Amino acid sequence: MMPHIFFWLLQDFLSVLTGSFPMPEIFLLSLVYSLLTEGRENNVIVIWTAFLGGLAWDLRWVGFTGFFTISYTAVVLLVIWAWSALPVSGRTTSIIFFLFWGAQLIPSVLFFLTLERDAGTTFFVMQQGCAVPLSLLSTLLCYKRINSNN
Amino acid sequence: MWGKRMTLEWVNGVAALALGLLLLGASPRFPFLKNTVDFMGQVLSVPEYPIVMLREFCRSFYFWSLDRNKLRLSLETLQNENSRLQIVNSVLLSEQIKAELASRTTEARVTLREPLGWWSEFRMDKGLNDDIVMGLPVFQDGFLVGRVSSVSSFSSWVELLTSSSLMIPVVVEETRELGVVVGDGDGSVFLVYIPEGRGIAPGMKVSTALVSELLPPGIPVGHIERETSVSENGYVTYKIKTGASLSSLYTVSVFKYSKEMTR
Numbered sequence: 001m002m003p004h005i006f007f008w009l010l011q012d013f014l015s016v017l018t019g020s021f022p023m024p025e026i027f028l029l030s031l032v033y034s035l036l037t038e039g040r041e042n043n044v045i046v047i048w049t050a051f052l053g054g055l056a057w058d059l060r061w062v063g064f065t066g067f068f069t070i071s072y073t074a075v076v077l078l079v080i081w082a083w084s085a086l087p088v089s090g091r092t093t094s095i096i097f098f099l100f101w102g103a104q105l106i107p108s109v110l111f112f113l114t115l116e117r118d119a120g121t122t123f124f125v126m127q128q129g130c131a132v133p134l135s136l137l138s139t140l141l142c143y144k145r146i147n148s149n150n
Numbered sequence: 151m152w153g154k155r156m157t158l159e160w161v162n163g164v165a166a167l168a169l170g171l172l173l174l175g176a177s178p179r180f181p182f183l184k185n186t187v188d189f190m191g192q193v194l195s196v197p198e199y200p201i202v203m204l205r206e207f208c209r210s211f212y213f214w215s216l217d218r219n220k221l222r223l224s225l226e227t228l229q230n231e232n233s234r235l236q237i238v239n240s241v242l243l244s245e246q247i248k249a250e251l252a253s254r255t256t257e258a259r260v261t262l263r264e265p266l267g268w269w270s271e272f273r274m275d276k277g278l279n280d281d282i283v284m285g286l287p288v289f290q291d292g293f294l295v296g297r298v299s300s301v302s303s304f305s306s307w308v309e310l311l312t313s314s315s316l317m318i319p320v321v322v323e324e325t326r327e328l329g330v331v332v333g334d335g336d337g338s339v340f341l342v343y344i345p346e347g348r349g350i351a352p353g354m355k356v357s358t359a360l361v362s363e364l365l366p367p368g369i370p371v372g373h374i375e376r377e378t379s380v381s382e383n384g385y386v387t388y389k390i391k392t393g394a395s396l397s398s399l400y401t402v403s404v405f406k407y408s409k410e411m412t413r
Contacts, residue, residue: 009197012194012198013197013198013201016198016201016202016205017201017204017205017208019205040155040159041155043155043159044158044159044162047159047162047163047166048162048166050166051166051169051170054170055170055173056190059186059187059190060187060190060191060194063187064174064177064178064183065173065174065176065177065183066170066171066172066173066174066175066177067174069169069170069173069174070167070170070171070174073163073166073167073170074167076163077160077163077167080159080163084156
C-alpha cells in the first residue's frame with residue numbers, strides 16, 4: 001500500500017510541477033507492477049487501492065467523482081483477468097509490455113474522448129510520449145523481478 | 151480454493167466498479183462533494199507546497215531569462231548605435247576643427263630642398279617673425295606634409311612625412327583605429343602598430359589623432375593604399391597614399407602660432 005501512496009503522490013507532484021502537461025499514469029503502473037509480480041492474495045487490496053487512488057485523483061484534479069475511479073478499477077480488473085487467463089509459458093516480455101501500455105492507454109483514451117478534438121489529440125500524444133518509455137522501463141523491471149522470483 | 155479466490159476478486163472488482171458508477175452518477179447531484187474536493191485540495195496543499203514553490207521558481211527563472219535576453223539585445227543595439235554616433239560625432243568635430251584651422255593658415259614658399267635630404271626635409275620662407283614655431287603642421291591642399299622641425303627669424307625647416315625620423319599618431323576615420331604614420335626616408339609612408347583583423351581596407355581615410363596642442367586632430371594625411379606586411383606579434387603595416395604631392399612641393403600652408411593652441 002505504501003509504495004502505491006508514494007507513486008500517487010509522485011504523479012500528483014509532477015502534475016503540480018508541470019501544470020497543464022499531461023502526466024503518465026505512474027500510480028496505475030505501480031498497481032499493474034504489483035499485480036504481475038506479487039501473489040494473487042494481494043489482488044483484492046490492489047483493486048480497492050485503485051478505487052481509492054482513482055477517487056482521490058478525481059477529487060484532486062477532475063472536480064467530480066467517478067471518472068478515474070472507474071477507469072483505474074476497470075484497468076486493474078482487466079489486467080487481473082488477462083494475467084490469470086494466460087498460461088505461465090505465455091507470459092512473455094511483449095505481453096507484459098502490452099499490459100503496462102494498455103493500462104496507460106485506457107484512461108488516456110477515455111480522457112481523450114471527453115476533450116475537444118484538437119486539445120484531446122495533443123493531450124493524448126504528449127501523454128503517450130511519456131507513457132511508452134515508462135511502460136518499457138516498467139516491463140524491464142517487472143521481467144527482472146519475475147525472473148528473480150522464479 | 152483457486153475458484154474461491156477468483157470469485158472474491160471479481161466480487162470486489164464489480165463492487166468497486168458499481169460504487170464508482172454510483173459516484174459518477176451521484177456526483178452532480180450532491181453538493182457536499184464540492185466541499186470534499188475543497189478539503190482534498192487543502193489537505194494536499196501541504197505536501198504540494200514545496201512543489202508549488204519550485205514551479206514558481208522555475209517560472210520566474212524562465213521569465214527572468216527571457217527578460218535578460220531582451221535586455222541584452224537592447225543593450226547590443228544601443229551599443230552599436232552609440233558607436234555609430236561616436237563616429238559621426240568625431241567626423242563632425244574634425245570637420246569643425248579643420249574649418250577653424252583653415253582660418254589660421256598662412257602661405258609659404260619652399261626655398262630649399264637638398265637632394266641628399268630630398269625625402270627628409272625642406273626649407274620655407276616663413277619663420278619666427280611670421281609666428282612660426284617648432285612642431286607646427288605644414289600642409290599642401292589641406293593634406294599634411296610634415297612638421298616644422300627648426301625655426302629661424304625669416305625661415306624654417308620642415309620635416310616631411312616621408313622622413314624616417316618623423317612619427318605622427320593618426321586615426322583611421324572609418325574604424326577609429328589608432329596607429330602611427332612613419333616614412334622610410336625613400337619616398338614611402340607607412341601606417342604601423344595596427345593589430346590584425348581590425349577591418350582596415352584600402353581607400354580608408356587617415357587623419358591626425360589628438361597628441362599635442364600644436365598638431366590638432368582631424369588633419370587629413372591620405373588614405374590606405376594596401377597592406378604590406380604582418381609582424382610576428384600580430385601587427386599589420388599598411389602603405390599610405392599621401393594626400394599631398396610630396397614630390398612637387400612649391401608652396402605650402404602653415405599654421406600661425408597663437409596662444410589658444412596651447413590651451
